[in-house]
Each structure stands twice: as structure tokens, then as C-alpha cells.
Amino acid sequence: MSGARSLAFNNQRSGWLIQAIFGTTFLVTAFLIITPLAALLHGSFQTGSPGMPTVFTWKNWADLGSGNIIHTLLITCFISVVTSVFSTIGGAGLTWLVYRSDFRFKRSLVAAVGLSFFFPGFILAMAWVILASPGGIFNDVLDELFGIEWLQFDIYSVGGIIWIQVLHIIPFAFFTLRGPMISMDSSLEEAGYISGANPWAVVRRITLPLMIFPLLSSLLLCFVLSVEQFAIPAMVGIPGHVNTLATELYLLTSFSPPNTGLAASVGLAMSAVTGLSILFQRQIIRRHNAPTVTGRGYRVRPMTLGPWRAVANGVCLFYVAMSFIIPALALIYTSGIKFFVANPFEAAWTWRNYLQIWDSPGTIRAFWNTLVVAGGGAVLGLTLGTLIAWFTHRLRPRGYRVLDALASLPFGIPGIVIGLGFLWSYVYLPIYGTLLVLVFCYVARFLPYATETVGAQVVQLDKALEEAAWVSGANRLASFRRIILPLLRPTLQSGYFLLFIAYFREIAAAALLYTASTQVLSISIWAFFENANWGVASALSIVATVITVTLMATVMRAPLKV
Amino acid sequence: MGISVKGLVKQYAGKPVVDHIDFEIADGELVSLLGPSGCGKTTTLRCIAGLETPESGRIAIDGEVVFDADSGVVVEPYHRNIGMVFQSYAIWPHMTVFENVAFPLRVRRMAAADIERRVGRALERVGLGAFHDRSSQQLSGGQQQRVAVARAIVHEPAVLLFDEPLSNLDARLRDQTRAEIRQLQRELRVSTIYVTHDQTEALSLSDRILVMHDGRIRQLGTPEAIYARPNDMFVAEVVGAANFFDVTVDDRGAATDTSGATFHTAFAPPGSGPARALIRPDKLLIGPDPGGDLGPNRLRGTVRQRLFMGGYYEYVVETRLASPRVLSSAEFAEKAQVVLSFDSGDCIFLLKE
Ligand SMILES: Nc1ncnc2c1ncn2[C@@H]1O[C@H](COP(=O)(O)OP(=O)(O)OP(=O)(O)O)[C@@H](O)[C@H]1O
Ligand SMILES: [Mg+2]
Numbered sequence: 001m002s003g004a005r006s007l008a009f010n011n012q013r014s015g016w017l018i019q020a021i022f023g024t025t026f027l028v029t030a031f032l033i034i035t036p037l038a039a040l041l042h043g044s045f046q047t048g049s050p051g052m053p054t055v056f057t058w059k060n061w062a063d064l065g066s067g068n069i070i071h072t073l074l075i076t077c078f079i080s081v082v083t084s085v086f087s088t089i090g091g092a093g094l095t096w097l098v099y100r101s102d103f104r105f106k107r108s109l110v111a112a113v114g115l116s117f118f119f120p121g122f123i124l125a126m127a128w129v130i131l132a133s134p135g136g137i138f139n140d141v142l143d144e145l146f147g148i149e150w151l152q153f154d155i156y157s158v159g160g161i162i163w164i165q166v167l168h169i170i171p172f173a174f175f176t177l178r179g180p181m182i183s184m185d186s187s188l189e190e191a192g193y194i195s196g197a198n199p200w201a202v203v204r205r206i207t208l209p210l211m212i213f214p215l216l217s218s219l220l221l222c223f224v225l226s227v228e229q230f231a232i233p234a235m236v237g238i239p240g241h242v243n244t245l246a247t248e249l250y251l252l253t254s255f256s257p258p259n260t261g262l263a264a265s266v267g268l269a270m271s272a273v274t275g276l277s278i279l280f281q282r283q284i285i286r287r288h289n290a291p292t293v294t295g296r297g298y299r300v301r302p303m304t305l306g307p308w309r310a311v312a313n314g315v316c317l318f319y320v321a322m323s324f325i326i327p328a329l330a331l332i333y334t335s336g337i338k339f340f341v342a343n344p345f346e347a348a349w350t351w352r353n354y355l356q357i358w359d360s361p362g363t364i365r366a367f368w369n370t371l372v373v374a375g376g377g378a379v380l381g382l383t384l385g386t387l388i389a390w391f392t393h394r395l396r397p398r399g400y401r402v403l404d405a406l407a408s409l410p411f412g413i414p415g416i417v418i419g420l421g422f423l424w425s426y427v428y429l430p431i432y433g434t435l436l437v438l439v440f441c442y443v444a445r446f447l448p449y450a451t452e453t454v455g456a457q458v459v460q461l462d463k464a465l466e467e468a469a470w471v472s473g474a475n476r477l478a479s480f481r482r483i484i485l486p487l488l489r490p491t492l493q494s495g496y497f498l499l500f501i502a503y504f505r506e507i508a509a510a511a512l513l514y515t516a517s518t519q520v521l522s523i524s525i526w527a528f529f530e531n532a533n534w535g536v537a538s539a540l541s542i543v544a545t546v547i548t549v550t551l552m553a554t555v556m557r558a559p560l561k562v
Numbered sequence: 563m564g565i566s567v568k569g570l571v572k573q574y575a576g577k578p579v580v581d582h583i584d585f586e587i588a589d590g591e592l593v594s595l596l597g598p599s600g601c602g603k604t605t606t607l608r609c610i611a612g613l614e615t616p617e618s619g620r621i622a623i624d625g626e627v628v629f630d631a632d633s634g635v636v637v638e639p640y641h642r643n644i645g646m647v648f649q650s651y652a653i654w655p656h657m658t659v660f661e662n663v664a665f666p667l668r669v670r671r672m673a674a675a676d677i678e679r680r681v682g683r684a685l686e687r688v689g690l691g692a693f694h695d696r697s698s699q700q701l702s703g704g705q706q707q708r709v710a711v712a713r714a715i716v717h718e719p720a721v722l723l724f725d726e727p728l729s730n731l732d733a734r735l736r737d738q739t740r741a742e743i744r745q746l747q748r749e750l751r752v753s754t755i756y757v758t759h760d761q762t763e764a765l766s767l768s769d770r771i772l773v774m775h776d777g778r779i780r781q782l783g784t785p786e787a788i789y790a791r792p793n794d795m796f797v798a799e800v801v802g803a804a805n806f807f808d809v810t811v812d813d814r815g816a817a818t819d820t821s822g823a824t825f826h827t828a829f830a831p832p833g834s835g836p837a838r839a840l841i842r843p844d845k846l847l848i849g850p851d852p853g854g855d856l857g858p859n860r861l862r863g864t865v866r867q868r869l870f871m872g873g874y875y876e877y878v879v880e881t882r883l884a885s886p887r888v889l890s891s892a893e894f895a896e897k898a899q900v901v902l903s904f905d906s907g908d909c910i911f912l913l914k915e
Contacts, residue, residue: 190613191652193639195666195713205665209656304638 036421091173140342156240385450
């Protein structure tokens, strides 16, 4: 360690430069993360809204104990616990089918799960409103075609929120569990078969106990995702008068009379819940790693499903249909008709909704804004993330731990809370009302995505590759540029698109920060939808989804491979 | 009884990895599968265990058919009465040593008292009597290996399967454990298949050795037979060090090399024409050169290299056409003129490959 450090900083010229880069990285990160938090803290002690005359008060913190907020907190916890349990069970089931059984459609299933992973939550929610709201397709079909009146779907409910969230979060659980599942030494399970245990006993007594910590970690992550989920409760909760902390915070801020101070204290309280969960999850991951493959002899013997094959096929088909196919069909249908009717034979078909996208200057501007924020912002986010990963995993100059802690902080802070922080920072920052505030906010919010993606690869890179470059006479900067950067390129590419897509579909932070001139696509879609203009909202969603999916299919192939 | 394998074929992506293998293993016999890396040893073993499903063939364990491609019989691994020691040992980290070994009995729903007794006996057998409650995470490689063996024998399986069980141990422990496995197997009298690519292990442990190459059997026989009378050059080289001499075999079964030296063998030659004579280093006798005409089974040469190996010397002797290795306790200086001689019973002609 100290040897590596002296090599870095003995060389006068590059040592100085690296120090300067580290200093800049540190300051930028600190600025991006601390600004919104400090602003929130400040705001939570103010009576007025950002920019308004205001005085110091304790009231916002006292109001956290009010019946309304406590009720919302309980609802949020209930929704999130149920969501995380079902998502983890679903994700674990799919992982097991793909990596441990002789399920026939593994590739298609992984591809479908990947698709729904990238299917934006707010579009999914919208589709489900079209499908299962009281006047939606399902109820109409049940009622008019089959005359069934006793069965009524109401998506505007706690159950509706949970249903959409589970559909939305299962892919996440799948992708967090598949790593540990793939790397688990399968001879541990084979030794169980050889000992005479049947598949069910092997799952119960060997696979599950060995996977317990990855499962627990997935449970916590899904819980956090669900607590910070904004789009789904906003679209189906607000109309049904079911509020979660995230939507409560939004309502407090966006409707008069605004109570931005209480929103700030709610946001901080929310961050405490999610932050603690993340800390706990990190602790688990650090302490207990599942036993992994030890060298040679690694093979997986797929478990024969036998008569259960049909059940497995059915469940998977159901999941894929519910999370992607049927919502997508509903959107396509709605985007192609003049007035909403459930029966396609009574519908008046039209291109009007698509044409309207091009006729609306606001929407065109939203396209450009999104392109600037997502396309350009992702460059900034990735650059910062790469520098941080490099400093925290490799160079480790003084202060790298602080940098690491700062950069992983947003993991525990919901998007809407960071958005609110930047809203409050209006007090000190002259960027409110520009696209820059969105870029700053997104870079901060998704910084851990970048540092984790790049960091995982940096850890894998054999240090000797770089050392060989030093020995050959290249200094640190030269070896970084000539050896490391080319080796990191695939990771950087997928990191870029991960960020691009995250920025592209972010709605929670944008909902608080946009102005007429800085509207982005996700907000436009939501606005059309809120104005009961389902047709245009669907058309715009489809265009946006096609763009996202095309990007993902062309460049993000890697994470979709079995 | 024992194990019977007929016409076994296993393919990966259409490429046969095990290619029509037939063999029988008698009750209580230990047979090693020996061959270079990638020749299909592990695959064969896993087919017998039921961890892979072959494309065709028939496998019977203890007289019971556990796989038959023709009649569609596939017995799941957990219904085959087998014990297996994995190369990685596969000790379950979430169970104690006792629970690891007890597992095969627990899934057979044996009474608690019986389990206690039999696990105790199995652990005694492998020399881990005091390790009952030890967490399986706190074991050395050698101890893990013993737990794996105890777990494989605790339910008294009909066959034992080992996949390179010693390859993760250091050299000294390997020698000791090899002897212990041999003794254990003799005591239990259980049919055993032992996969290895270490010739010493195969030669010292086995009742018979099965030499594999590219998914096929090259030779199956006792260690002595395989060592002394390999079927072909591949087998000769897999088992022990080998000296080869290029010769031409005449109609009467005698051979000459181009320098005029003659080789006689006690075994039937594979036919006339170009061949190679195989003589093991320990079967070549080295002596001072008496001068004059030498007669058959004698070669003149010069000592090129002498290595003192402890109880004996290893020489490299340069003859006119080859430089064989020779083991002998007699002492000769480098550059000394010597004569190498051998018995007809220690010389065998193999076809050139
Ligand atoms: N799951 C698999 N898919 C494709 N090919 C495989 C698979 N498993 C094994 N093979 C191939 O089958 C051949 C035989 O493998 P096997 O493991 O049986 O060899 P082995 O004799 O045990 O070798 P080693 O001594 O290295 O363990 C190898 O060429 C290997 O690459
Ligand atoms: Mg092998």
C-alpha cells in the first residue's frame, strides 16, 4: 500500500497533477451531495418556502408526529414490506428457474426480465391505470362482454400500488440474486443429491440456507426501492387518496399552500429509513459472502422440473404478460384511438395522438431537454463516477474514505428527497430554472450507479497489468490512459447507458424541479396523462420506450446474457 | 454386482466427450480412471453418479439398472446408492462437521440414536473423532477432505466415487491420505471408481487401471500389466517413464535399429515393419563396456548425465540413436563408456503412432 502510494506521489509532475484531480473530484462530489442535504436541513427549520420570507422554527420536526404523517409512514412501510417480500420471492423463483432447473425458455425469460427491468415505472403505472382503473379495460371487458359485475378491479388502491411495484421490482431482485446464485459452488448442491436428498430437500436444506444472506440483502434493497418509489404511488395512489411518504412530500411542495418546510423534515425522516436499511444491507454483504466456486470442476446440474414444468411455464408467462406484454399492448391500443373505449371493435382508430407530439412545441422542447440532460448529464456522471471509483479502489490518497462515503450516500436517499434538496438550495444557488439543476440533481442521485458499476470492474482488474506499464516506464497518468482505460471501455459503455436510461426516465426529482422551459419527457407524459389525455400520453410513452429499448438492445446486450 | 457400464456416450454441443465406453467393476474392486486433462474422466464419473444424463448407453450399479437410454430408465442421483468425494470437497458451510456427515442419514430418516452412532463411527474411521461440533468453516484442506470422505461412506453406499480427491492437498499429506483411502476401501470392500491424472496415485491404489484418451478407453488392466505391457505408446507414456527406440521388426519377430543393434522380445510383436521398442528406465541394466561384439539386447553408449537421487542414480546414456534414461545403484562417471542390456521380458514392441 505505502509502496504504491510513494510511487504515485514521488513522481513530481504526475503526483502534483493527480493531487489536483483528486482535489477537484472531492470538491465536486462534496458540493453535489452536501448542497442538497444542507439545504434540506436548513429548510426543515424554516416557516416559509424557498425564496420566500421565512423565520426559524421547530414546527416542521414537531409535525412529523402528527397523525397524518404517522399514518402515511405506516402505509408506506406496509406497502414496502409487502412489495419487498413478494419481489424477492418472485426474483428468487425466476433466478432458480434460470440457473438451477431445466426450464426450457431460459434465454427468453432473461430477455423478458431485462425488458421489464428497463420499462420505466411511470409508464408501467400508466398502462395499469388504463387496464385496471374503475373505467379501465379490464372492468369494461368483464362487465360488458361477460356481464360479470361482482368482480371489479380498482388499481387506485394500496393493493394496486403493491401489484405494480412488485411487477416493477421483481427484475431488480432477479438481477441482484443471480450473481450469488451463479457463483455459488454447485457441487454443494450436488453433494446433497448424492447424499440421497431429493430436489425439494436440496432447495430447502442447502440452497436456501446458503442463499439466506443474498436473499436478505435483496429484501432490504427492494424495501428501499419501494420506499423511494414515486411514480407508481403518484399515478395510482394520489387519485385513490392513498399517499406514501414520497407522494406526500410532493403534495406538500406542489400544491398551495405549499409546506416546503414540513416536506424537508419528511424527506430527512424518509432518508433515515432508507439510509439505515442500506447501511444494514451493506453490513450483511460485507460479513457474509455466499460460498463461491473454488476452481475447477464447476458445472451446474439442472434440476428436472418434470410435472412442474407446466406450472413454471405458466407462472413465467403470467409474469411476462403482466409486467410487459399486456401493459405494452394497452398503451399501443390507447395511443391509436380517438376516444377511450375498452372494446377495440367500437374504437375509432387514428394517428392523431402521434401527430400531436410533433405539433406541440412544448413536447419537442422536452425531447431536446431530455437529450441534453440524459445524454450530456450521463457523460458528467460517468466521468465523476469513474474518477471516484479509481481513487477509492486504486490510488487511495488521503481522504479516499470520505470520498467513498460521500459517493455512496445517495444510495440511501430517495430521488424525490434529493430533488427537494436542490429545490431548497435555490436559496444559495443561481441555477434554479435551468437544465443545470436537473443535471446536478441526476448526477448526484445516480452517482452510486456509476461508482458501483465502474468500481466492480476496477476491483477485477489485475493490478499487475498496470504495474507492468509502470515498469515499462509509463507514469500513472499514461498507464491509466493507455492500459486501464481501454480495458475499462466495455464497462464504461454499459455504465453510460445505464446512467442515460436512469436520467431519461427519472420523474421524482424532475417533478419538483422542472419549469416550463426545462420540462423533460417523463414530465410531459405525466402531464398529458393527468389532463386525461391518455392517447397522447400513451403515444409519447411508446416513442420513449422504443428509444430506451433500442438503446438497451444495441449497447446493453451484456447484462441480458444468460 | 459392482458397476457395469455399456456403450456410454456423453456429448456436449454434439461433440462426444465420452465415446462408447464399456467396463465392469467387480464387487469391492478399486478401479482408477487415468488420463490427461480433458479426456472425459470427470464426465464418466458424473454419468455414473447421475449428475449428467448420457446420450446413450447403459449403467448398472450393484445389479440395478440406473440408466438405460434404450428403455428410458433414468434413476435420479438421490435414488442411486452412492457416495462421492468431490474435487472441491463441497463441505456445506452452514452445517457443522457432524451435520455434514449426518446429512445422508437424515434424508434417509434414520433414528437419532443410529445417526449419532454411525456418524461417530464414520468420523473415527477418517481420524476426525474429536471434530463433531467443529464448524465446517474452521477446517484445514486435509480435514475438509476427511469430512467429505466420512460423508461419502456414512450411509454404506454400494459404490464410492472419487474425483481427484487429493489434488488440493500438499505433497506429504497426499501420500499419507492415499494410503488411508486404500486401507479404508479395503476394509469397507466397496466398489470404487477413482478419477486421477496422477500416475503414481493410479499405480499404487488400484486393483485395475482404466486409461482414457479423448473419451475412449485405451487400456484396462492391472497396474502391473499396464506398466509392463501397454497396448500402445499413449498408454506407455501415461503410466511411468518410458524409453523408446526406433526399430524395424522382421518376419521372425526380432527387431533391429539402423545402427545394427538387435532387440528381442518375449511378447508377440504387433506385426512386421517400423515399430518402437519400449524399455522402462528401471529395466535397463548398466555395466562397463567389455569391448568386442555385443550380441542381442545390448547397446553401447556414453554416460551423458548423472543425477544422484538418494538410493540410486539416474543416468542419461547416449547411444547411437537414442538417449535413454537408466536407473541404477551402480556408480559410473560422466563420459564413461558403458553397455546397456535388458531382458527380453522387459522389452515390448509398439506400433508407431
Ligand atoms: N458442461 C460442459 N459443456 C461443454 N463441454 C464440457 C462440459 N463439461 C466438460 N466439457 C468438456 O468435456 C471434456 C471432458 O471433460 P472432463 O471434465 O470429463 O475431463 P477430465 O478428464 O475430468 O479432465 P480434468 O483432468 O482436467 O479434470 C473437456 O474437453 C471439457 O472441455
Ligand atoms: Mg476432472
